[in-house]
Amino acid sequence: MALLHNKVAQLRVKRGPMPDALQGVTKDRIRAVLQYLDLGSNADLVDCTFAMLDAETDSWFSKAPAGAKIADGASTAHLACHIGILQRDSGKLDREGRDYWIKPLREVGGFEAITLEKGEFILGHVKAKSPNSCYRLEEALKAVLKAPDDAWRDMLAEWARDDVSRERRAFQAEMAEASRKLVDSGHAHLIKASVENYAPRFLPGYQLLYVDDADGDRVSDAEHAKMAAAGVALTLEDAMPDALLWNPDTDHLWVIEAVTSDGEVDAHKVAQMNRMAERCGKSGVGFTTTYRTWKEAAARQGKHQNIAYDSFIWIQGDPAKQFKVSG
Structure with missing residues (x-):
């Protein structure tokens, strides 16, 4: 950009x-x-x-x-x-x-x-x-x-x-x-896998508030209602994650970014979402970047090395485990 x-x-x-x-x-x-x-x-x-x-x-x-x-x-x-x-x-x-x-x-x-x-x-x-x-x-x-x-x-x-x-x-x-039909929407499929496969296994107790997997309105009326009930409000100044989840027991948020071309959880995105969580009075926010394959993850990170510390990585092709980025 x-x-x-x-x-x-x-x-x-x-x-x-x-x-x-x-x-x-x-x-x-x-x-x-x-x-x-x-x-x-x-x-x-x-x-x-x-x-x-x-x-x-x-x-x-x-x-x-x-x-x-x-x-x-x-x-x-x-x-x-x-x-x-x-x-x-x-x-x-x-x-x-x-x-x-x-x-x-x-x-x-x-x-x-x-x-x-x-x-x-x-x-x-x-x-x-x-x-x-x-x-x-x-x-x-x-x-x-x-x-x-x-x-x-x-x-x-x-x-x-x-x-x-x-x-x-x-x-x-x-x-x-x-x-x-001419184009495979791999990004939408990865978001779907992240929400339906990753989140239930690694984020028990979290509820899906919002998912950005298609064109048109960024947030549907139903999602607006879910976020309002959770005490969450996204503004034009906030990052728009691929998926936003909330744990009602801990009042903690979780952001998932599904990457097929770009858009990892980097330091800038962490700062943006932390500001949003603080503004909304949440107890905190966690982060996961997901990829389809190890090959795609290696290609992206070999070049950019931009995954934020204390966030997680999940590979759709190796779904039984996740990895924490420490520094």
Whole structure:
């Protein structure tokens, strides 16, 4: 992420301020469209939509299709940097706030969820929490934004009516599911194994409060209710673990991070979650990093060596034991 931040900051210095319009679309037009859709004029949502119109800046994916631009597909991190650095000449947007600048238009079909897979963008977020998950503007809404002044309102009204069409939504769902079948969601499977196999054996008495194993809402209504009953509240400043558990007898929390590409329990994550536990009045918090195989664990730790002291490691392929990291 730091490399991306520096790259975008250098681009900002080199190019200067963003133009007032991208593909002929101004932020005033975006605000008018959002207000028509009863989405207000949220500045972050306006700027996120503007970022998705950027057909001038080369894609920031290292393995993007030849000639791809930001408009062809941008991850949450890309959009956060585009908004905060290129557009505002400030720091990147907090990606945990994506519910405010991605979710509203995604829910009505204005932003399409896509994935960069084997050098091409395919429909749907086919692997949970993948760094290749990204977004682009839906073509019909893009046409509305680019339409002449005397035509865009009628086009938008038609688009809004079409949004409730079962046929359109069924087609999108069918295509996303077809894409999902092309990719094995190993991360989601590891989270499932961590919760269903590791936790009952090594964390008796702990109850699952929250699991982050899919796209969409980070915390469901049912999980919000569980956390409220446990006296736990996650804010945008807190780390979002793959799984959060609670022992009602000891009022102690436990964090599980399932790693297939990155995201181990490191010192930074320990500090974040300790602050959360203290804020919520908990007796403490424990940590486990899980891997699918010894080979994957060795590859990650041989390179990064970032597992925090006093945390644990569990290997799905060697499930009968866990290992404590001491120092």
